[in-house]
Amino acid sequence: MPLKYFIKRHNLYSTPFYVSTKQLGAKVIRGGRVSAVDVKPDGKLRVRAYDNDLCSPVEVDVDMVVLATAIEPGPDTEKLGRLFSASCGREGFIREVHTKLYPVDTASKGVFVCGCVQGPKDIPDSVSQAKAAAASAAATVIPGKIKFEAIAAEVIRDKCSSCGVCVQLCPYNAIVLEEYNGVYKAKVEPALCAGCGTCAAACPSKAIIFHGFSTEQVLAQIEAIVEDYPNL
Numbered sequence: 001m002p003l004k005y006f007i008k009r010h011n012l013y014s015t016p017f018y019v020s021t022k023q024l025g026a027k028v029i030r031g032g033r034v035s036a037v038d039v040k041p042d043g044k045l046r047v048r049a050y051d052n053d054l055c056s057p058v059e060v061d062v063d064m065v066v067l068a069t070a071i072e073p074g075p076d077t078e079k080l081g082r083l084f085s086a087s088c089g090r091e092g093f094i095r096e097v098h099t100k101l102y103p104v105d106t107a108s109k110g111v112f113v114c115g116c117v118q119g120p121k122d123i124p125d126s127v128s129q130a131k132a133a134a135a136s137a138a139a140t141v142i143p144g145k146i147k148f149e150a151i152a153a154e155v156i157r158d159k160c161s162s163c164g165v166c167v168q169l170c171p172y173n174a175i176v177l178e179e180y181n182g183v184y185k186a187k188v189e190p191a192l193c194a195g196c197g198t199c200a201a202a203c204p205s206k207a208i209i210f211h212g213f214s215t216e217q218v219l220a221q222i223e224a225i226v227e228d229y230p231n232l
Contacts, residue, residue: 071120151195159207166199
């Protein structure tokens with residue numbers, strides 16, 4: 001019996017299913033977001049979808065339609081992501097840094113993801129990913145020391161006006177207001193800082209710096225480039 005398989009998208013974890021489906025002789029319609037399933041006068045079914053390969057809508061007459069059970073993220077997934085400074089994808093699942101290079105790492109250092117919180121997957125994939133996440137966490141903890149990035153931001157207390165703009169904008173929750181001599185000043189936690197520069201760009205008092213990337217140093221680099229390459 002000829003089979004047609006509609007898929008919206010596939011990633012690293014669904015590739016084995018995609019390959020096995022092709023080996024069975026089924027026709028895979030990529031990007032097949034089904035818009036409707038109509039019942040024809042003769043009792044058969046007609047599936048209306050979009051084919052990415054043809055870049056056009058398609059209508060397929062079939063005898064039977066089998067719908068895959070959808071997996072949706074939990075209602076608190078987005079809240080959990082914000083708590084750990086981990087971003088969510090368009091479907092609402094926690095997003096990894098890189099599908100193949102860093103499949104269990106999140107944008108927040110020291111926070112790893114595994115299982116269906118990252119997206120639909122079966123039990124073997126969930127177990128494998130859990131082992132990878134545990135190994136990555138252990139590699140961070142076992143040495144007993146955390147290496148800070150040299151590019152981490154630093155607050156000049158004398159310039160800080162305690163406005164809290166940097167605290168609100170930091171995507172990694174790496175900045176807090178800490179009391180210092182009776183006055184609250186911003187403080188950067190180097191272990192959490194990713195050196196993105198959001199805080200330095202937004203600080204109205206210019207109280208946040210990056211060692212090696214001060215305004216004077218960046219301007220000097222630009223002047224040197226212009227001098228060496230005048231026609232640039």
